[in-house]
Amino acid sequence: MTNQFNRRKFLQYTGMAGSAFFLPGKSTAAPAPLFTSDEIGLSKWELETPSLCLELEVMEYxxxxxxxxxxxxxxxxxxxxxTHKSPFLAKMQMEAGAVGVCAAKLSESEIMLENGISKVLMTGVNVTPEKIRKAMDLRKKHAGFIQAVDNPVNARDLQDAANAAGIIAEVVVDLDVIRRSGVPTGIPAVELAQLVDRAPNLRFMGILAYDGGAQHVKGHEARKARTVQTFEPVVETYESLVKSGLNVEIFSGAGTGTYDMMADIPGFTDVQVGSYLFMDAQYMAIGSKGNAALYDDFDPSLTVMTTIINTNHPNRLITDSGAKAFTINKPSGIVIGEPDFTYNAGSDEYGTITYTTANKSYQVGDRLEVIVPHCDPAINLYDRIYGIRRGKVEMIIPIMARGMSR
Amino acid sequence: MTNQFNRRKFLQYTGMAGSAFFLPGKSTAAPAPLFTSDEIGLSKWELETPSLCLELEVMEYxxxxxxxxxxxxxxxxxxxxxTHKSPFLAKMQMEAGAVGVCAAKLSESEIMLENGISKVLMTGVNVTPEKIRKAMDLRKKHAGFIQAVDNPVNARDLQDAANAAGIIAEVVVDLDVIRRSGVPTGIPAVELAQLVDRAPNLRFMGILAYDGGAQHVKGHEARKARTVQTFEPVVETYESLVKSGLNVEIFSGAGTGTYDMMADIPGFTDVQVGSYLFMDAQYMAIGSKGNAALYDDFDPSLTVMTTIINTNHPNRLITDSGAKAFTINKPSGIVIGEPDFTYNAGSDEYGTITYTTANKSYQVGDRLEVIVPHCDPAINLYDRIYGIRRGKVEMIIPIMARGMSR
Known part of the structure; x- marks a missing residue:
């Protein structure tokens, strides 16, 4: 068992061929590519399962x-x-009028920038020398790459690396709103922003304030109340920054659950929505402004096609799609057309549906279409999304940044 | 946005280049390949994070x-x-004396058979015409491929497809032990086995009886009691099969939690252990025969290296590794060397550690090593495993069947 290697094989197996950082010397030319295969034109009901499918008209809506x-x-x-880890979908978002995209990780940012998405704000921080150096190399190639910082030591490291790379790097300060990432609001945040502003090789661009915990609070009023409260110290910090003479071009935050309640926040510039494109069982359950029972600002477009493989027990169907096809997030996946079905994806390889009433009698081999519990980690399980229009596969979208958590 | 395609790009993005079924016309030659990269020789503490690491000496133990x-x-x-989805590790298992390997899905089976693993028993069933046809094509190429069946309609479909392919296909009957997959024990199982045995293009090989629910029952005695009870109707079925003149070459079941309690089951031939190679927080918690507090038949070999990115709050550390690096399975990941740490991977992109006592003071940029909650779905998040020996990367193992749930 020795190391066997040739470049083509390496690229084949890795699934990370778009990454310059984590693979040796590649070059990706085409922006936002699509797969083709003989699956194009198939009915979604003919696809082998589990398959991740996207209703294109709903997504476009x-x-x-x-x-x-x-x-x-x-x-x-x-x-x-x-959420989607796909340059192709990012390109559609840019064409629809986005001011840029956010990425969580450096490897994701690179995939976007190297595949035709010119404006990427990385919301996570890079704290190790290697990642900081790579981030500055990426900024050197792509002027539209904005980095985040949340502590002064890191700001000095970014300054040194930008200087070494011979660039002036755009930086936003991430504010602490849910005791996760971020610098404390108030004086520490202002001092950090000033430190960035004074750093000769950094350019202060603004602030991030993402309340991840607010997105799935049930009830529009409850989310709004939480958001107003969360943003009190954030807005104070924003006003201190402005007062101190800093130019806050970017004041970014909010997600699909709170995108429609940010207009009253002074200085706020843009929402970091992700799930709005797809929806999922988690978001559908939170209620919208006009509908307490169902969040209906956006319609569900993303499903997993699954096959029934066992019907031996009454009021129970076994499918071929478990945790490796759905994740074990709650609430469970929603079986389209069967409101009484409960989909349990707790087994790695099998789904178990229990019910008291069904609209038809199901046989082994029948397919079901299921809305995923939580779209982000579900998409991260797949290499491709089948884009469906009028029931047929129109395109196959590569999830190029799948698995890229670095 | 039109379909762009060339073969190399397709293979690059797909990460499924080893699959003949789900990609057009490929050919894979080398068995059990490894990656090489400039990461070979690095300390595991220097790897970019999150990284999935395997202590090779522990795994070999x-x-x-x-x-x-x-x-x-x-x-x-x-x-x-x-569990591991890697032909390389499967090859090590074969060389260590395995009688063959099991695979859950057709796509996994293919990756194994096409990459040097000659004996694969697929424990899941194929119920759609397309998958049945592909399975028979695979059997035509690889004599060591054994398929499962759990209902008579499916047995007839397998017969027709084997006949169409011009082969005699080896088949095991999967018995229902936890109301998931399988034919009911007793008469339905015997009749199904006889149906397979009579089918001119099928060869009855034996039975499967996997009690997935028993594996994580806490306490060796409790698992044994459950196993004895579960296997009562299974053994009766086995004895009926033997009495009816059938040759039960294979009587397979059990996993890492019950592998050591099968010797008293009449006719039982082999255990389908997977997690034993790695261990995880779930298995460590179940207790072994000699140790109620810790399952220690096998030692933990698989970890995720993670980096601390925020230390702003007392008794709290934020890392760069959340649900997309660990899954949200419980019990949580175990931070090596810090018994008081609780690792919460509930956020998709961030880990949150809470503690009351720590053995050292942690800074932003420090690495931590964490045993995963549940090894199977965690491995399925990564494209490669870093094989570590004496602290350094010795090999990079491709997880070639990652994401293959079809």
């Missing part, structure tokens, strides 16, 4: 809807590609 | 240990590759 809903607010849209 | 522990029992080992 969602894509426009977020801009329509925000059009009179002055709030921009900076979609978070951590 | 586990690899031998299962055979040692079973050596006087007559029970064979048929490791389940759904």
């Amino acid at each position: 969602n894509l426009k809807k977020v801009h329509q809903n925000l059009q009179d607010t002055g709030i921009g849209v900076r979609p978070h590609i951590k | 586990n690899l031998k240990k299962v055979h040692q522990n079973l050596q006087d029992t007559g029970i064979g080992v048929r490791p389940h590759i759904k």
Whole structure:
């Protein structure tokens, strides 16, 4: 068992061929590529299962809807590609009017920038010398790459690396709103922003304030109340920054759950929506402004096609799609057309549906279509999304940044 | 946005280049390949994070240990590759004395057979015409491929497809033990076995009886009691099959939690252990025969290296590794060397550690090593495993069947 290697094989197996950082010397030319295969033109009901499917018309509706809903607010849209990890979908978002995209990780940012997406704000921080150096190399190649910082030591490291790379790097300060990432609001944040502003090789661009915990709070009023409270110290910090003479071009935050409640936040510029494109069982359950029972600002477009493999027990169907096809997030996947079905994806390889009433009698081999529990980690399980229009596979979208958590 | 395609790009993005079924016309030659990269030779503490690491000496210990522990029992080992999805590791298991391997899905089976693993028992069923046809094509190429069946309609479909392919296909009957897959024990199972036996193009090989629910029952005695009870109708079925003149060459089941309690089951031939190679927080918690507090038949070899990115709050550390690096399975990941740390991977992109006591003071940029909650779905998040020996990367193992749930 020795190391066997040739470049083609390496690229074949890795699934990370778009990454310059984590693979030796590649070059990716084509922006936002698509797969083709003999699956193009198949009915979605003919696809081998599990398959991740996207109803293109519904997705396109969602894509426009977020801009329509925000059009009179002055709030921009900076979609978070951590959700779909696909340059192809990011390109559609840019063409729909996004001011840029967000990425969570350096490897994701690179995939976007190297595949035709010119404006990427990385919301996570890079704290190790290697990642900081790589990030500055990426900024050197791509002027539209914005980095985040949340502590002064890291700001000095970014300054040194930008200097070494011979660039002036755009930087936003991430504010602590849920005791996760970020610098404390108030004086520490202002001092950090000033430190960035004074650093000769960094350019202060603004602030991030993402309340991840608010997105799935049930009830529009409850989310709004939480958001107003969360943003009190954030807005104070924003005002201190402005007062101190800093130019806060970017004041970014909010997600699919709170995108429509940011217009009253002074200085706020753009929402980092991700799930709006797809929806999932988690978001459908939170309720919208006009509908307490169902969040319906956006419609569900993303499903997993699954096959029934066992019907031996009454009121129970076994499918071929378990945790490796759905994740074990709750609430469970929603079986389309069968409101009484409960889908349990707790087994790695099998799904178990239990029910009291069904609209038809199911046989082994029948397919079911299931809305995923939580779209981000579900998409991260697949290498491709089947784009469906009028029931047929129109395109196969590569999830190029799948698995890229670095 | 039109379909762009060339073959190399397609293979690059897909990560499924080893699959003949789901990609057009490929050919894979080398068995059990490894990656090389400039990461070879790095300390595991220098790897970019999150990274999935395997302590090779510990893994090799586990690899031998299962055979040692079973050596006087007559029970064979048929490791389940759904856990690691790597032909390279499957090859090590075969060389260590496995009687063959198990795979859950058709796409996994193919990756194994096409990459040097000649004996694969697929424990899941194929129920759609397309998958049945592909399975028979695979059997035509690889004589060591054994398929499962759990209902008579499916047995007839397998017969027709084997006939169409011009082969005699080896088939095992999967028995229902936990109301998931399988035919009911007793008369339905015997009749199905007889149906397979009579089918001119099928060869009855034996039975499967996997009690997935028993594996994580806490306490060796409790697992044994459950196993004895579960296997009562299974053994009755086995005896009926033998009495009816059928040759039950294979009587396979059990996993890492129950592998050492099968010797008293009449006719039982082999255990389908998977996690034994790695261990995880779930298995460590179940207790072994000699140790109620810690399951220590096998030692933990698989970890995720993670980096601390925020230390702003007391008794709290934020890392760069969340649900996309670990899954959200419980119990949580175990931070090596810090018994008081609780690792919460509930956020997709971030880990949150809470503690009251720590053995050292941690800074942003420090690495931590974490045993995963549940090894199977965690491995399925990564494209490669870093094989570590004496602290350094010795090899990079491609997880070639990652994401293959079809």
